[in-house]
Amino acid sequence: DKKGLKFTSADGKYEFGINAQVNIDAHSWGDDGGSLQDEVVARLIRPTFTGKAGNASFRFTPELGGSSSASASIVDAYIEYKFVDSLQFRAGKFKSPLGLERLQADADVIWTERGHSTNLVPNRDVGYQAFGTFFDGALEYQVGLFNGSADGVNLNNDLDNHKDVAYRVFGGPFANSSVVWLQGLSIGYAGSDGQHIGNTTNTQLGSYRTPGQQVFFKYGTGVYSNGKETRSNPQASFYLNNFGILADYVTVKQDVKLGTKAAQLENKALDVSTSWVITGENVGFKGGVKPANDFNWKKGTWGAVELTARYGYTEIDKDAFTLGFASLTSSAQKATSTGFGVGWYWSENLKLIADWDQTEFEGGAVAGADRRKENFASGRIQFRY
Amino acid sequence: DKKGLKFTSADGKYEFGINAQVNIDAHSWGDDGGSLQDEVVARLIRPTFTGKAGNASFRFTPELGGSSSASASIVDAYIEYKFVDSLQFRAGKFKSPLGLERLQADADVIWTERGHSTNLVPNRDVGYQAFGTFFDGALEYQVGLFNGSADGVNLNNDLDNHKDVAYRVFGGPFANSSVVWLQGLSIGYAGSDGQHIGNTTNTQLGSYRTPGQQVFFKYGTGVYSNGKETRSNPQASFYLNNFGILADYVTVKQDVKLGTKAAQLENKALDVSTSWVITGENVGFKGGVKPANDFNWKKGTWGAVELTARYGYTEIDKDAFTLGFASLTSSAQKATSTGFGVGWYWSENLKLIADWDQTEFEGGAVAGADRRKENFASGRIQFRY
C-alpha cells in the first residue's frame, strides 16, 4: 500500500516489511568562484528491511546513494525488544537521542539538507538504549550507552575504551488537554556526556558544514579530543493544523589538545525551521503532508504546497582561534544561514522540493577576512514507500 | 512467478517488486604471456527493487558482484512519472539514451561482455530525461539533460558545471504494416552534445576496452578533456522469428588538451551482432529466448539453443598519436574483434553461454608494433528472476 510492503502472519506474531526512499537532488551554486559543481545526484537511495517476531524486532537500512562515493554502507541496524510501551530496548547502530532535527526522519525533513544544529550532534552511533513512552505517547524518553561518536560523525567502530551516555526527555505537556491550540506544543531536553580520547591520527573531532554541505570549520592539523565532551540540547516543536515550527539548540563543551596545549572549547548551534501548508493540509513531525487530493492533471487537482523558512547558525568558541586550535584563514568563527523553500506534494509518495539557502560567515578567508557568502539552491524529487 | 516477485494492491494503484540477476562467469585466456588470470567470478549480482504509486514509480538496483572489488555500488536509481505513454519523465541515475548495445538490458545481451560500440558511450549518467512512445510503441524517443559522463564511465557525481544533452529516436517504420518480414526492422539515431572541462586530475576522458575487458587505449598522462564532446550514434536492429541482428555505430568528437596543445579528435566504433536460435524459438531485443520446452533430462527435453556471431572495432583518431595525446607503445590505434558464441536456455530463468572473442590490434606494443592478439574464452551461468 502507500507505506511499502508489509506481511503479517495470520496470528499477527510475525511481520516482515520492505520500505524504500529515493531522493534525486540537484545542487546549484551562484557566484562561487567556480570551485563547486552544479550537479544532479542520487543523494539518498535507501531500502529498509524490518521484521518482527513477537516482542522482538529488527530493522536495517543500507545507503546506496551519495554524491561522491560509489560504495554502499549501513545507515541503521538494530534489534529491539519491547516489554511494555514504557520500557523497550534497542541495540545496534542508530541515531543517538540528540538533536531534534537529526531525529526527524530523513523523509520527513522539509529541507533537502539539515541545518546547523545537526553539526554538533552525532549522525549515527553504536550502542544500547532503553526507551519508552507514557501517557499515550505524550511523553517519551531515551537513555543509552554509546561508543561515542564525534560531532556529525556516522560511526561504525569505536576509537577508544570510553563510552558516552546520552539521554532525552520530550513531551507535550498539553497533548491531552482540551486547549486545542496548545496540544501541538512539545518541549524537551537532551544531552550527552563522555570522554573522547583521540590522537593525531584519530582526532575524534568533527568538522562543521553549511546547509550546502561545505565544510566551513575544522580543527587544525594535530589537534585532537582529549577529555570530556558534553552536549546540552534544549528543543521544542509546535504544530497547529497547517502550521509548524521546530527549534533545536545545541551547545558542546569539548576538551581539545594540541601538543602540550589543552583547552575546553564551547561551540553553539541553533536551528529554527517553520512550515506553512498553503493548501491547508495538516503538518507534523512525522509522516509528511498528505495531500487532500493527489496531483492529477486530467482531473485538475494539484496536490499540496508547503512554504518553508529557516534560520540557524553555528558559532565556534573564539578561544579556538586565539589559542591556535584552528586557523581563521581556513575556518570561519561563525556561519549564519537563512533559507526559504517550497515543497510540492503530488501524493503521499511523491514530493518535490526547491530550497534556497544563504550563509554568511565571520572569518574563514585570507588574513581573517570573511569567507565568501554561500548561495545554495537545491531541488529534490523524492519517492518514499 | 517467472519474472520475480510482484505485489499489487487490490485497486491496482500500488505495486512493489523485487527481481534478481545472478551471473557466474568463467574467463580464460589463451597464450597471453601469463599476465591474465583464468578465473571464475561472481560477475554480476543484482537485486532490483521497484515500486509504483499511481503514475509515479521508482526503481533501484545495487551491484553486489564484480571481479576485482568487494564493494557494493549503485547501478540504477531513478524516479519516473507518467503523464501519458508519449510523455513520461525520469530523474536519477540511469543509462543515458546512447548506444543500442548499451541500452539492451544486461540479462538480454547475448554475450558475456558487450562489444566495441559500448566503449564510446556513457555506462550510466545522472540527470533528467523526458521520454515516450507513439503508435503502440512502434516509435520511441528520449531526450535528457545529464551531468555528462565520459566514454564508458559509470558516473556518480559531476566534475564540472557543464551539462550534456542526449537524445534518441528509434522506431520500426513497418512495425504496424502487413509486410511480416519487415515488421521487425527498427532504425534510429542518437546523439549527445556537451562541454566537458576536465583537468589533469579529473581528466573526464575514458579509456577503451576489448570484449575481454582489457584496456587497449588510454590517453597519455596529463591529457584532459577541454571543450566539446559530441557523439553521433546511428543504430538498427532486425528481428525475424528465430533470427536477429543488431548494429550500432558511434563516432565521438572530443576536444582534448595537453599543456598548451589542443586538438579535436574523432574516434569511431562499430558493433554488429547476430543471433540464430537453431531450436526455432523467437528472438527479440527484450526478454531473451523462451524455450518451447524447458530442459528436463527425465523427459528428454533440452531447452533452446542459440548461435551468435559478432564483429566490431574501435578506431582511434590517428592524430591522437601523431600529436602526442597517446603513446602507440602502450595504446593501440585500432582494435578489431570477431566473436562466436553459443547460448543454451534451460528455461526462461536459467541460461548458459559460451563465447570466444579474438581481438587484433594495430599498434600498442613496444616500438609501435602490434599488441599481441587477445583470445578471450568466457562462460556464463545466468539466473534471472
Add this chain to the structure above:
Amino acid sequence: DKKGLKFTSADGKYEFGINAQVNIDAHSWGDDGGSLQDEVVARLIRPTFTGKAGNASFRFTPELGGSSSASASIVDAYIEYKFVDSLQFRAGKFKSPLGLERLQADADVIWTERGHSTNLVPNRDVGYQAFGTFFDGALEYQVGLFNGSADGVNLNNDLDNHKDVAYRVFGGPFANSSVVWLQGLSIGYAGSDGQHIGNTTNTQLGSYRTPGQQVFFKYGTGVYSNGKETRSNPQASFYLNNFGILADYVTVKQDVKLGTKAAQLENKALDVSTSWVITGENVGFKGGVKPANDFNWKKGTWGAVELTARYGYTEIDKDAFTLGFASLTSSAQKATSTGFGVGWYWSENLKLIADWDQTEFEGGAVAGADRRKENFASGRIQFRY
C-alpha cells in the same frame, strides 16, 4: 513466519524468499595494555535473497555490517541446479567444503567468533561444485573446482591460473540404525589440493587470528606462496538430545618462498566445541535451539539456556621461524585457546550470547618471549529471520 519471508507460486515451481540475520556484538578486553578498544559493533548485518524456478535456484547474501569498514560486500552468491538429491551443481561464490566449523551456518555457530580450525581453511572461494546426499541425507559429499583461496581469505577474484580441487565426505554411519545414542554421530574427511603461485605483492598467504580476531601470526615481508598447498581435514560431530560436540582438525602443507629460499611448511589447528542445553531442548548442527517456551516475563517463561565450552589451538611449523619465513618477535608459534560461554534463546529468532575466551601464546613478543595472554569477553544479541 519464523524463518523469514517465502513466496511460492500456486504450482510450487517458483519460489522467492528473503531472510535476515542481525548480530549486534560487544567486545571487551581485560588488561591488554590499552591497545584494543572495548566497543559495540554491528558485527553482521545480512539479508539473504533466494529464488527457485523448477530445479534451478539462486541465493545471494550481501554483508552490510562489520567492525572496521563502512563498505558493503558480497558474502555468498551462487546458482544451483538439482538433477536428483544425489547429484546437484553449484556455481559462484560460497564456502568451499572445508572445515566443519566454517561450514556451520553463522546463525547456528554457538560462539560469537569461530575458533582455530577456521584459520586454516578458506572463508569463501569462487568456483563450481557437485554435491549430493544419499540414504535420506545420512551421507553427503561435495567435490569442487575453485579459484583457490588462501587460508582464511574471503576471495573475490583469482590471483593465478591454477585452481584448487576441494572435496568432502561426511555422514552418520549409524544415522538410520536402531541404536539411538549412536544415531547422532557423524564423521567425515575433507581436503584440498592445488598450486598457489603468489608474488611479493599478492602473497597468497593468509594470516592467523585468535578467537578475539587479533592476528597472532603472519608471514614475514617478501614471503609468498610458491607451489602446492594441501589441506587435510578430519572432522566429527555428535549430537544426543540436549548435548552436542563438534571436532575439527586441519593440517596445511604449504610451499613458501622468500628470495631464493624455499620450503614446505606444515601448520595445524584443532577445535573442539561442546554444547549442553540445561533447559533440556535438543541441539544440532543446523537450526539452533528451539525453546520449549519463549521468553515471556508476563507468563514467567524464560526460554532456553545453553552452556558451551571449547578448546583449540593453531600450531605453526617451527621451520617457519628457524628458516626465516616469519619472526618470533611479531608472530607466535602456537596459540592455544580455552573458552566458556552461555547462550540464552528467548525464541527461535532472538538469542543472546556471552562468551569468554583466553588465549595463551608461545613466542610472539620481543626477544621471542611469549605474547601477552589475550582475554576476550564478548556478547551478542542476534536476530535471525
